[in-house]
Amino acid sequence: xxxxxxxxQTRTLADLYRSIDKxxxxxxxxxxxxxxxxxxxxxxxxxRTTADGDIVLVAMCRLRGDERQFRISHIRxxxxxxIGYILERPAPTTYERPAPAPADDVQALFFYELARDKDxxxxxxxxxxxx
Numbered sequence: 001x002x003x004x005x006x007x008x009q010t011r012t013l014a015d016l017y018r019s020i021d022k023x024x025x026x027x028x029x030x031x032x033x034x035x036x037x038x039x040x041x042x043x044x045x046x047x048r049t050t051a052d053g054d055i056v057l058v059a060m061c062r063l064r065g066d067e068r069q070f071r072i073s074h075i076r077x078x079x080x081x082x083i084g085y086i087l088e089r090p091a092p093t094t095y096e097r098p099a100p101a102p103a104d105d106v107q108a109l110f111f112y113e114l115a116r117d118k119d120x121x122x123x124x125x126x127x128x129x130x131x
Contacts, residue, residue, distance in 0.1 A: 020044040029077040043085045060087040
């Protein structure tokens with residue numbers, strides 16, 4: 001068992017990435033939003049960064065049998081097992097095809113690209129773009 005408060009977060013992330021790569025199950029001691037500590041065995045699939053800047057582990061929970069997200073900052077301890085994955089991850093169903101990019105107008109293409117990136121959506125260029 002590795003305690004997350006005794007190691008840097010990069011070490012925790014490296015261990016979780018390794019378990020995802022090798023498809024090994026991980027047992028987490030996790031503190032939920034209510035402050036209750038639970039122990040879960042999960043099968044990790046990816047690590048994501050949220051809009052708030054938190055890093056979450058997207059995994060299949062063996063207790064519930066569905067996909068869950070666990071914030072890395074809420075993990076107290078973890079153990080990586082050599083047990084392989086047994087749960088099937090459901091196919092994503094929320095994909096929406098983006099609108100096609102405008103090909104004839106440079107200004108419209110510029111604002112189209114800005115709208116795709118939420119972080120830079122408020123950016124305005126200092127120099128006027130030639131049309």
